[in-house]
Amino acid sequence: MLRKVSAVWARCELVLAALCVVLVSGLILTNVVTRSAAMAIYWIDEAAIYVMIWMTFLAASAAIRTRGGASVTLLAEVVPQRAQRWLRLYVDVVVFIFACAMITFFFWWFDPITLSAMGFDTEAFQGATFNFVYAEPTVTLGIKKAWIWLVMGIFALGACLHATSNLYDSIKGQAAPTDRTQEPS
């Protein structure tokens, strides 16, 4: 069940990340056209950067499911198969700790418990905590940056889901999902 949820969620993340690629291309091309027509749209650069960041964290979360990402595989290649399984378990434990840490840090940052205790009054929240996460604006988009920063929470949740699923598989001795192998350099 956990594995299935992780697979479906990873699929959603990748579809969204792929849409972000289209959006980034579209935004930059629009910028080229409008700039050459002397009608540059001032918010495009900032929007494109944020879309790229969403793409990055969505696909990075999905990469945890497939145990993607550059790593030093020297040890795994020389140890016997039995030790390789232990090594995989070790990596899965470490990635799980990382994912849990990311959730914790996100909660410290957005502090939803204090915010709800303040009746979702962001000004009262700022006054009480000196945490200005809900106050910071984007430079040109006209929205609060907290909406953009939300991707860190989505990333943390997705990473935690995939890391838990992988860890469970490792403990059960099931094979890893491997639907990607490319490595850019």
Added chain:
Amino acid sequence: MTALVFLVLLMGGVPIAVVLALTAVWYVSETDNTILLSSFSQQMFSGIENYGLLAIPLFMLTGELMNEGGITKRLINAARVFVGGFRGGLAYINLLANMFMAAIIGSAASQIAVMSRAMVPAMEEEGYRREFAAATTAAGGLLSPIIPPSMLFVIYGVLAQLPIGDMFLAGIIPGLILSAVFFLIIALVGLTQDFPAGRWLSRPDATKALIECLPAVLIPVVIVGGIVFGIATPTESAAVASLVAFAIGILVYRDLKLSRLGAMLVRTAQNASLVIFLVAAANVFGWVIIYEALPQKLVGELTALTRDPFVFLLIVNIVLLVIGMVIDGIAALILVTPILLPIAQSEYNIDPFQFGVVICLNLVLGLLTPPVGAGLYITAAMSEAKPIAIFRALTPFLLASMVVLVLLSFIPELTTALIR
């Protein structure tokens, strides 16, 4: 203790981005700066809030569209027109086609995969030894991160806060030198091995090959021309190039299938994310470098060894060759740039563009050296030759690349001459 945690995580095969992030967490906790952890996510986010990084997914998309759009065979045919008639013609064609591809793709691993599939069987069929065919193709892949556009240069430019367009310009002369040296190596190898005779194309066939190739050549013209003449930023050039690649693949060559577009976009997102996520993780790892004052600590050791910039670069080259053998090039670049660049600039007065080209070429050599040479294993998998046999055949190319490295370290003008 932080160094030990870093090494245990790294050598245990944990993804390098996670290694960087967790090492930073450990360091912050150990030094009682836990207040920093509440801004950990924000620090990761802000590390990639950078316009220059937009070029990465766009160049990757262009590469994907060109690969699927039938460019490879057109470029190989065009290369045949120029060098196909020489003895060992197909080896030269391989290298020339790799030069064309390098001006489009920007990722050595992708280029090696594409070119190995296309060139190794063809060379073997004509009578070349499989290992040599694979080695020539893999060596051609080394041109990818040097001839613009280059993924490594984009990342270095972001880390060093240099204009990426100028970084691309810095790579042009070194890329041409490296290509010329590789041509020379093939000629020298040809003296010891009996290369098959080449065959010039007939005039109508040559004309047809060149005309067919023209639309494909538009891509490097858009990318390099846009940057060189200052018409567009590298990011904008990449976006225009991806649109042109899409149009050529669909309308001119008609090899690009819309049904495969989804998979291409997903691959682009996956590959770009791997790189950009590393940059994000490196930003929190920056805490360790800054608070531990690693560059300042290293300065004492290095300046005691030498005050000469050239000797310093040689030492850096030797260290990086070893690092590049065990760590992926992009990850290594992200790790070493914030530590070594300040020393190179402030203590040795080395031009940051020269330093960037030298360390990027150096680290990419690791792609072809065991034990962790992804490029070597990709070539081996595609060509079904043994990695060690390919490595043996690659040795002259690697040695020649090292000579070029020394040359680039000695003569800064080779990298700075074209920069405005």
